[in-house]
Amino acid sequence: MTEETSQDGALRRDLAFLYRLYCPVDSTGDCFFLLHGSGVDETTLVPLAREIAPHAMLIAVRGRIFQEDGFRWFSRITPTRFEQPSIRTETDAFAGFVTDVAALHNLDLSRTNFLGYSNGANLVSSLMLLHPGLVERAALLRPMPVIDDVPATDLSRVRVLIIAGAADLTYAPFAPALVTLLSQHSAEIDARIVPAGHEFGSADAAIVRQWLSGSAAVAQAG
Structure with a gap:
């Protein structure tokens, strides 16, 4: 028995998306x-998430659109235009x-964060804009607006x-438009720039940790 239970990390096929569940025995909830x-799969963000929150439960989900040697979340027309x-x-x-x-894993969505990278x-x-109420906190790495x-x-x-x-010469120029879009819909935005390209790393993890600490302080004050 390791830090995680023996069944954690197995690919699960019981719902509409394939996913892996990681739950440390000392989970914070x-x-x-x-x-x-x-072009990758659900495992690629797990190390980053562990760096951000080592005691959190992780639900690593696989996009359903197959692309070359990996997966994505929806179909694209060009690198910056999507179906x-x-x-x-x-x-x-x-x-x-x-x-x-x-419902299946008794999750408290009020204590849930969404960590997304690129696609x-x-x-x-898109989930925030099309299905309000599901997402309360989201950290978006190298994003751009995609809904027409x-x-x-x-x-x-x-x-x-x-x-x-x-x-990130391809995608960073679109980030201000997403900031504007979400701000126009009254979201509270914290926009940062890191000295990197499209790849993510420890600088992103440090910013996300700091931001989450501020979010927790706001929640306690409220």
Whole structure:
């Protein structure tokens, strides 16, 4: 028996998305949904999440769109243009998955954080805009806006961290537009820039930890 129970980390196929559940025996009760970037799988964000919150439960989910040697969350037209029906279909399905996995594993969604990277971050922002109420805190690494027709959504109870890479020439220029979009829907935004490209690393982990500490302080004060 290791830090995690013997069944943790196994690929689970009991819901609409394939996923892995990691639950430390000394879990704090906090939970992270992990949404990976394009062309990889659900395991790629686990080390980063462990660096951020070593005692949190992790739900590492696999996108359903197959791409080359990995997976993504919705279909793309170009690196910065995406198929709108695919975004909405997969976001709707993921909203149902969040509800189902919370019921199945007795998760407290008020203590849940969403950590998304690149295409996974874009799925999280779509989830906030299309299914308000499911996401209260989200850390989005290297994101951009992807929805063409955004509904009138109230995000006044949502706290969002956006981290762009200074050398990410393809995607960083779109980050300010996402900040503006979510701010217009009343989300509380903390926007940061790290000296990196599209890749993520320990600098991102440190910022997310700091941001989560501030979120916890706000919750206790409230």
